Amino acid sequence: MEARSYWQENLRLILICLAIWFVVSFGFGLLLVEPLNAIRLGGYKLGFWFAQQGSIYTFVGLIFWYTAQMNKLDKKHNVEDQ
């Protein structure tokens, strides 16, 4: 059941990433924008910053983190394609 545990671990990684993906955009950028706007980041209100800057930086970081984790996982389960 090597393939099954590989897939389970992949699903776990995806869920972690999508949770963060949701929190920074829909959470900080939309639903919690008003309370966060009380906090300042230089000239930015924090909620506004997440909606127009922070969420995008987080998305980039998430993809690279996921890619690195999957490279490790591929090696661990010996399922690399090259």
Next chain:
Amino acid sequence: MDELRLYTWIAVGGTFGLYFFLAWWARAGSTSEFYAAGGGITPLQNGMAIGADWMSAASFISMAGLIAFLGYGGSVFLMGWTGGYVLLAMCLAPYMRKHGKFTVPEFIGDRFYSRTARIVAVVCLIIASVTYIIGQMKGVGVAFSRFLEVEYDVGLYIGMGVVFVYATLGGMKGITYTQIAQYVVLITAYTIPAIFISLQLTGNPIPQLGLGSTLADGSGVYLLDKLDMVVTDLGFKEYTTSSLGSVEMFAYTMSLMIGTAGLPHVIMRFFTVPSVKAARQSAGYALVFIALLYTVAPAVGAMARFNLINTIEPVAGQNLEYDQRPQWFKDWERTGLLQFEDKNGDGKIQYTSNAETNEMVKVDRDIMVLANPSIANLPNWVIALVAAGGLAAALSTAAGLLLAISSAVSHDLMKGVLVPDMSEKNELLASRIVMTLSILFAGYLGLNPPGFAAGTVALAFGLAASSIFPALMMGIFSKNMSSKAAIAGMCSGLGVTMLYVFQHKGIMFIPGTSFLGGMEPNWFLGISPNAFGSIGALVNFGVAFAVLKVTGPAPKEIQDLVENFRTPHGKIAAAHDH
């Protein structure tokens, strides 16, 4: 010929020459090269190509203008058009690459062991891509007519000719290398004016930081605070908090995210890399290159709004005399995109939110990026660069869309359904002929833009979000998902979304046929037609799982196929055909 036009011809001519050279150098010799560049593109190259493929005339020209006038509400485009790449990288691209076929409908046909599913996917793909192309063709025509002062029609013909040469000759291979060049051109053209303007206003050359900095006028006031103050003084909503309504923003952002992940011309680009690992990596690089433009855009938008107001009313109560208006004001008045009407007859320009007294009768949002360099008094070579950048953005997206359409017709409809025993040589010829016909069709639509052109973006994202994205997700994450359930889901998601868009905007956008009217009181939960794709997707998932429960799971060999493409190693299972 004045200096500006000379520079513009040099910039446009030079970049076009480069595209031709790359097309000739990377011409395609096989169907594999034509559809998927032979699978030999590196992740970094593919990331740049995806960036150019994705960032269209809308991203380059329109988005910052939208943000300038929507303020915080414009965030839906920023998050929506980038968040989809997270979904692509983790949920779609790696497995579809492993399956190893050329087109999105082919993947859907194999996974749902059904020709009907494949044909439904082809129909969705063609509607979504054609509606998208109209905008690109208009962008090409507008850029030529504004910057080079040739007729709109002539500009469009030149654009069609350029795309024809490199897309039919090179297929995916030629398109990939030209898109890489086009990415470099468009990102340079977008960031250089932004750096200049940020430096002028805040003293900080990095626009992303400049937007959060204090003004360079020595007042010590933050740019965004000052902007909030001047727009509220004029009666507009506060820039940093002006929301579209939270349900609407939520649904709109979600629709754009899943629509992005479901657009076939973007997914196709992931078939050009040699491995699953490379597919994941190219999504990361793609988002880096896209984020470069998307994090600069909010600065461009806010600073453009600031500069516009500052030009008209430098100090509160001291409005600009109409006779003293700057040259760019006169230039854009000539195009009709900027209109002034001296309502109170005092010879000065009043710009307010009050429709009775506002004298800036028309400020077209699309002019913000194009006029920005002249509003900020930047040198002519910067303005010339913006023209070349706008053209690069429109042409690169048009080429990607044309390839998606021609491969759907020649590979999925002709080879897959109508003439299965077609030789590779004939298929290659067929795809070039279809590509040529698509260019002529797109050109025709650009010359005679249908009245519904403005509403069609909603349809393209709505279709991708409500039909293609859920089908792909269920195909990968639910091993049991059967062909009947998936087809039922796709058709109902698509049906609900189209019904909603048409009932509020008219059947095929024909005025007068909208039976519920476009009025907000009739919107379901206050969600606009543009944002309805996410609801359509929910319907798709719901119907598919209900039908699955009644009709039973997919056969064993299909479940094995899914197991196979979930892991990167090993051979691809033989394609299933019925």
